[in-house]
Amino acid sequence: MKVLVVGGGSGGHITPAMSVIRELLLKYPNTQVEFWTDRKYYKNILNLANEMSVGWGEEEEKSRKNRQYIRVRKVFAGKFRRYHGLKLKDYFDQGARTFFDVVFGNVAGAVGFLMGLTQTFLRLIIKRQRPDVVFLKGGFVGLPVGLVAGVLRIPYVLHESDAVFGLTNRILMKKAVKIATGVPVEVEKYSEEIAKKIEWVGIPVAPEFMPVSASMQNNLKRELGFNSRKKLVVITGGSQGSEHLNMSVSVILEKLLEKASVGLIAGRKYYDTMLELKDFEKWSRAKLDSDFRMWNFSPKMSEILGAADLVVSRAGATTITELAALKKPVILVPFEKLPGGHQTKNAERLSKSEAVEMVLDSKMMEKPELLLNKIFKLLDDDEKRERLANNLHELAKPEASKRMMEIIVEAKNKKRVENE
Known part of the structure; x- marks a missing residue:
């Protein structure tokens, strides 16, 4: 054949x-x-x-x-x-x-x-x-x-x-x-x-995207260099990255690090423009000595996302499906100007089903603190994060x-x- x-x-x-x-x-x-x-x-x-x-x-x-x-x-x-x-x-x-x-x-x-x-x-x-x-x-x-x-x-x-x-x-x-x-x-x-x-x-998603146990999640955090006792927020704009997400993270990062560890997938397209954030990423004897780490992209996305307690992401359908398979609580930031508004419609559909939280890209750019506040509220609400993760996971096939x-x-x- x-x-x-x-x-x-x-x-x-x-x-x-x-x-x-x-x-x-x-x-x-x-x-x-x-x-x-x-x-x-x-x-x-x-x-x-x-x-x-x-x-x-x-x-x-x-x-x-x-x-x-x-x-x-x-x-x-x-x-x-x-x-x-x-x-x-x-x-x-x-x-x-x-x-x-x-x-x-x-x-x-x-x-x-x-x-x-x-x-x-x-x-x-x-x-x-x-x-x-x-x-x-x-x-x-x-x-x-x-x-x-x-x-x-x-x-x-x-x-x-x-x-x-x-x-x-x-x-x-x-x-x-x-x-x-x-x-x-x-x-x-x-x-x-x-x-x-x-x-x-x-x-269709790769078989490595599957729910991880609490102990496995802690192991993944440690393998990435993070403190397993702190909640981890992973922010991703996909393989190419999101300029708007990166810009907003640069505004809120210092406050966000007071509450959680942060992993940023800056993307291949925008990584070089975000190198100033490397000041927050400190290493000592080949070990991460801070609560922040930034990648351009990684072939081990299932492990990075699997380690997260909360994920902030664009609303591309494939990424959403991978997060659903991993059973993760998610904040979607759809980019409204894409043809057909498909990211916005993806996010709205899931938000109405109480499977995700949503912040529009235009609102985030006007006031990045809106995203920060949404993250803080979810980090403080273990029950809601679990409910969101369960509801999203039910949509996985x-x-x-x-x-x-x-x-x-x-x-x-x-x-x-x-x-x-």
């Missing part, structure tokens, strides 16, 4: 896709998997592929007999820049540079999209190179691949993590064999043809990776039956 997986543009698309690939290779070890992604995430995915099996990239020269399991390839794609709630005049109001960044960014996005269409068509037009099925994990990287797959009658399945379908999935859903969702969606909003394809699967794997195989088998 040949399976093509497409994801990238965001780290939130990679983790679920790799979890599904892991399930595929466990159940069908001779499956040939290709993972197509954009240049930005190529090396990340290649490293993950090498950890899982025999991963090899298009830049490597290996004999055919060693080309097993996961091949990682770059594909051209174009991102169309849209911001929720902003009209054309708003871009001018924010300055000429912002306006031209958006205009020229979209021109570049259109060129990348057309190059992606051409590249995908040339790769897939040769029948012996065609996959039996394509798994598209949302995001702009999958749009040219999905369109070409539709033209060439290659079956594909979609997965949408957020409460709102992204532009790519909205365009591709008509020809999809199956549309899996990370959260329940209102199927009555869609035509009967689309609605019958939709299934709430959950978001631990079998999501397995079910997504089954959907991929079913799509391939369905197409084969139709062709016979």
